Amino acid sequence: MKKILQDLTFTETEEYILSLGEKKFRAKQLYEGLLQGKSVTAISSLSHALKERILEEYENEPIKIKHTFYSSDGTEKYLFELADGNIIEGVLMKYKYGYTQCVSTQVGCRMGCKFCASTLNGLVRNLTAGEILSQILLVNALHKDEVQGKGAQARAVTNVVLMGSGEPLDNYENVVRFLRNICSENGFGMSARNISLSTCGLVPKMYQLAEENIPLNLTVSLHATDDISRARTMPVAKAYKIADILKACEYYFEKTGRRYYFEYTLIADENCDEAHADALIKLLKGKPCHINLIRLNEVKERDLKALGDKDAYRFLGRLEKGGLSATLRRQIGVDIGGACGQLRNSYL
Numbered sequence: 001m002k003k004i005l006q007d008l009t010f011t012e013t014e015e016y017i018l019s020l021g022e023k024k025f026r027a028k029q030l031y032e033g034l035l036q037g038k039s040v041t042a043i044s045s046l047s048h049a050l051k052e053r054i055l056e057e058y059e060n061e062p063i064k065i066k067h068t069f070y071s072s073d074g075t076e077k078y079l080f081e082l083a084d085g086n087i088i089e090g091v092l093m094k095y096k097y098g099y100t101q102c103v104s105t106q107v108g109c110r111m112g113c114k115f116c117a118s119t120l121n122g123l124v125r126n127l128t129a130g131e132i133l134s135q136i137l138l139v140n141a142l143h144k145d146e147v148q149g150k151g152a153q154a155r156a157v158t159n160v161v162l163m164g165s166g167e168p169l170d171n172y173e174n175v176v177r178f179l180r181n182i183c184s185e186n187g188f189g190m191s192a193r194n195i196s197l198s199t200c201g202l203v204p205k206m207y208q209l210a211e212e213n214i215p216l217n218l219t220v221s222l223h224a225t226d227d228i229s230r231a232r233t234m235p236v237a238k239a240y241k242i243a244d245i246l247k248a249c250e251y252y253f254e255k256t257g258r259r260y261y262f263e264y265t266l267i268a269d270e271n272c273d274e275a276h277a278d279a280l281i282k283l284l285k286g287k288p289c290h291i292n293l294i295r296l297n298e299v300k301e302r303d304l305k306a307l308g309d310k311d312a313y314r315f316l317g318r319l320e321k322g323g324l325s326a327t328l329r330r331q332i333g334v335d336i337g338g339a340c341g342q343l344r345n346s347y348l
């Protein structure tokens with residue numbers, strides 16, 4: 001595989017262009033073209049000769065949108081093709097305050113969570129920083145006439161969640177490079193506050209992330225209230241205890257001043273009766289956190305069942321009465337098939 005320009009910082013792009021004996025401003029033209037989601041060949045300000053030279057070493061387009069699925073509620077789902085032919089998926093959710101894009105960080109995943117389709121065939125490979133960024137540049141370009149926000153924050157894709165396929169903290173270096181690049185003032189310039197990173201709870205990496213000085217929204221997939229039950233659906237629970245995850249979250253809060261989030265997928269007969277609600281209250285009451293309850297997206301290869309809506313609201317009500325800040329995530333885009341790796345699987 002050739003190298004990927006979108007992996008580079010602006011300074012690195014300048015160094016590269018200077019190394020070709022070109023003037024500095026060519027780097028700006030190149031970098032701005034890439035930020036607009038263009039392939040190298042489509043950047044009209046660069047000479048044909050320079051583009052040829054660049055393409056000897058670098059990919060013209062590290063990823064392409066292979067297919068878009070449109071939901072009646074406005075949600076869009078994408079299948080992206082990488083330069084090596086691998087397929088990843090993504091989602092764009094349209095809210096009143098802006099567009100939130102869900103991006104993948106790995107092809108497949110090796111965490112083995114029982115409810116998740118991304119992990120069924122294990123990890124294929126990590127995505128590079130530029131492959132993660134390019135998912136956003138492409139979708140942002142697709143919607144370039146729907147720019148929202150003001151000044152430096154004006155763009156179509158206003159929020160990003162690292163909740164697609166893959167475990168972001170299992171691809172730590174690339175993900176941190178991606179975060180620095182997307183937040184960079186001479187790059188895409190997104191505020192870290194508009195980015196959420198979801199992890200199954202890789203404790204040492206959570207501490208490491210707290211030191212990076214990137215004030216994003218840290219979200220942990222909890223899905224259980226004790227370690228033994230958690231290990232039934234999440235093998236990672238054998239390596240890291242809930243108590244240690246909570247300590248790492250607390251540390252994240254101390255370091256960044258940002259409250260943290262938990263995801264809790266409601267799985268019938270597994271984690272969502274009254275006793276579980278009470279255990280969750282006991283675990284999290286008084287902590288600077290918010291709980292996102294998620295409806296299970298049933299995966300046909302697994303026999304886990306979603307909780308009915310009435311029971312889901314009852315569970316939410318009990319958490320709220322117990323003093324927790326919690327919401328039940330709205331279900332959108334249901335008419336265009338599953339998410340969480342199901343789209344890619346059905347394609348493959």
Ligand code: SAH
Pocket residue numbers: 113115116117162163164165166167168198199200201219220221222263264265294295296297298299340
């Ligand atoms: N590896 C990261 C990001 C994964 S996806 C993590 O574990 O957090 C984001 C969220 O979707 C996680 O909370 C994950 O547990 C959840 N999820 C995965 N498959 C799901 C499914 N079939 N139904 C509902 N939620 C699912």
